[in-house]
Structure formats: structure tokens, C-alpha cells
Amino acid sequence: MGKMNVTSDQMLGLFAEMVLDEALRKYREQTLYREIDAALAKGDEASFxxxxxxxxxxxxxxx
Structure with missing residues (x-):
């Protein structure tokens, strides 16, 4: 039973990491969209x- 709990804990840890990675990626994507809009509004081609x-x-x- 002990080995099963370790495997289960590892899987839960991996799943938690995947969820966190996806949340961070989505947050960065939203931030980039806002920054791109701001660069367009300013006419800042290099930043865009x-x-x-x-x-x-x-x-x-x-x-």
C-alpha cells in the first residue's frame, strides 16, 4: 500500500504542476495582449x- 500512496502523491503533484503551468501561461498571454494593445495605441512598433x-x-x- 505504501508504494501506491507514493505513486498517487507523485501523480497529484504532477497534475498540480500542470494546472499551475497552464494558469501562468494564460495569465502571461492575457498580459501580453494588454501590452500589445498599449504598444499599438502608442505606435511603438519595436515593442509590438x-x-x-x-x-x-x-x-x-x-x-
């Missing part, structure tokens, strides 16, 4: 390009 590049990278990791 950098932010959209990061957003695209983040999206490709999430797939």
Missing part, C-alpha cells in the same frame, strides 16, 4: 514586434 514574437512563442509551447 517583440511582444507579438513572445506571444507566438508562448502559443507554440502551449500546443
Amino acid at each position: 514586434i517583440a511582444l507579438t514574437t513572445e506571444l507566438n512563442s508562448l502559443r507554440s509551447l502551449g500546443k
Whole structure:
């Protein structure tokens, strides 16, 4: 029984890590959208390009 609990604890830990990673990714994506909107409003092309590049990278990791 002890080995079963360790395996179960490891699986729960892995699941918790996956949930946290997804929440952080979504939060960063939302932040990037706001920053991209601000860069567009200011006409800051360099920031827009950098932010959209990061957003695209983040999206490709999430797939």
C-alpha cells in the first residue's frame, strides 16, 4: 500500500504542476495582449514586434 500512496502523491503533484503551468501561461498571454494593445495605441512598433514574437512563442509551447 505504501508504494501506491507514493505513486498517487507523485501523480497529484504532477497534475498540480500542470494546472499551475497552464494558469501562468494564460495569465502571461492575457498580459501580453494588454501590452500589445498599449504598444499599438502608442505606435511603438519595436515593442509590438517583440511582444507579438513572445506571444507566438508562448502559443507554440502551449500546443
